């Protein structure tokens with residue numbers, strides 16, 4: 001038995017260079033397990049003889065799967081199983097995928113009102129079928145939209161498979177099902193199985209050994225490709241700090257990103273690398289983990305033909321390294337189309353063709369009797385055929401395409417799939433470098449995310465500039481309105497006019513400060529939340545880090561930037577208000593401004609995480625801040641609220657902040673004597689209902705910060721517990 005060399009991909013022993021220097025899968029180098037790795041319960045078989053005697057693909061397969069075979073102990077975890085496998089046959093069996101009806105679907109169903117018994121029966125349903133909308137009734141009589149219907153198929157290692165079909169035919173849904181990304185479709189029902197090397201995968205398995213490249217390039221725009229790859233390598237691989245730069249450079253070279261490796265990725269607001277480079281960066285971000293299976297949703301969309309071809313050729317190289325590559329593709333050029341080995345054609349969730357690319361033309365000519373022009377692009381023709389069969393041949397219908405597939409292709413495909421499953425059953429090779437079980441500590445996840453988010457914020461000039469401009473503008477406005485309002489001599493104010501005026505000013509000042517610090521801190525966070533949510537969703541689905549690590553890193557780094565605002569505000573405003581300049585007053589003023597800011601941010605995070613819809617998040621934030629403002633004691637006397645409203649002021653940060661600002665102004669003043677009594681600070685505070693005191697206000701503000709942060713953390717954990 002050969003030795004299982006546990007090498008990294010930098011010295012991939014499974015590749016042999018062909019004379020042109022292209023990496024080639026080398027069947028002779030597939031290592032088997034070391035004797036020490038053999039679990040006692042593995043039942044080793046002698047090298048497998050070709051399992052399928054049928055002429056065709058299986059007997060011609062040179063993927064090296066015959067090198068050895070064992071039956072996996074069912075109690076063994078998928079993680080340890082996959083560690084021994086780097087060549088994965090992906091198969092899927094009888095997939096029926098239904099999603100809840102959208103409001104538009106329901107309206108359509110109502111309109112059509114025509115219900116017909118469904119011809120195919122799956123245990124899932126009793127059914128009603130409509131020609132435009134596949135409706136199924138699930139167990140409890142609920143109607144659902146069927147997106148994939150009895151889909152079977154396989155993709156082999158070393159090959160690239162194209163999934164084609166018109167828009168809405170179910171390509172992305174199939175890819176999502178293969179990647180077990182079911183959390184993207186809440187309420188969806190999936191029947192059938194996805195297997196890898198004949199082992200049924202569950203929702204946690206794919207992220208540990210495969211990669212999914214989404215259609216949209218979801219990247220942090222202020223980072224460079226090199227920084228992005230390094231971040232992914234730190235959190236998703238077991239490579240040492242010494243090896244990470246080498247691995248990153250290897251990916252950069254492999255995807256020809258050298259020229260832009262240190263340029264910011266950019267986005268809508270920030271010019272960065274080109275569209276093709278962005279797409280290759282997205283692919284590299286996933287390839288950094290050296291995944292065994294690579295799924296890509298429309299990797300060429302929006303790119304010019306030469307860039308698209310280049311990307312497909314890059315992917316082809318990955319397939320030649322022994323990876324299983326499956327990509328959905330929409331109207332490819334002839335040259336791109338010819339790079340694929342295998343094709344799956346979908347229409348409304350049904351399969352119309354599946355097999356080697358080279359067999360599509362004979363199938364069209366001989367079975368479907370479709371005449372092709374000499375220079376016709378086959379890819380164009382089959383897309384047209386899937387959309388409107390009558391265009392490519394008179395009288396050709398979708399029903400004929402389906403029945404032709406069922407009769408001519410499905411049985412043979414099924415036999416080949418069974419044969420391959422036997423052949424790849426438990427096939428073993430080198431260790432995968434993806435972290436099967438996340439071994440990066442929670443603290444490491446936190447520190448990497450903290451660094452990334454801080455860099456993101458600091459490199460975002462607009463954010464920093466706006467923070468400075470906003471804080472300075474508000475501070476100057478406050479000074480313009482309340483310049484030296486604390487510097488009045490009340491001593492001989494026997495009429496009390498000056499005193500009333502001053503108290504009115506101090507309350508107004510405190511109210512304005514409270515709102516102008518709280519509101520921007522809430523809004524800054526809520527407005528920024530949507531920018532990073534797609535990145536979070538993608539990474540959390542890849543199990544890169546935990547929601548807890550993300551939450552604390554994101555909020556604490558965000559709050560650090562937010563602290564600029566109250567600091568600037570205090571420095572500009574405090575000395576111009578005419579309040580007694582003492583250390584105590586300054587510290588109280590500054591501390592309460594900081595506390596108000598961080599509470600505002602925590603409310604923003606809590607609401608931003610609670611809703612997917614930005615408008616809903618903004619709406620709830622506005623509502624909360626408005627309520628807190630109304631019970632702050634700035635608009636009416638804090639001692640005189642009606643009973644229910646009175647309770648709200650206990651959780652209103654504005655209420656405590658306003659009291660502290662007022663105390664700073666009223667502190668150390670010399671109060672006048674009237675006919676019957678002498679006004680004191682205590683009397684004044686009691687009359688206005690500001691009776692909590694400095695210490696209590698600061699403690700409660702600390703508690704409220706903790707409360708809103710914990711609520712935000714609770715929301716993010718609950719909302720992502722099923723990912």
Ligand SMILES: Nc1ncnc2c1ncn2[C@@H]1O[C@H](COP(=O)(O)OP(=O)(O)OP(=O)(O)O)[C@@H](O)[C@H]1O
Nearest residue numbers: 099102147166167168169170171172173174184185
């Ligand atoms: N979670 C869902 N809820 C409701 N409808 C859905 C859901 N997922 C997919 N669909 C619907 O299923 C159909 C197939 O969607 P899918 O995204 O798989 O198509 P596609 O072939 O990838 O299309 P395109 O090429 O335009 O991306 C579409 O009509 C889509 O609106």
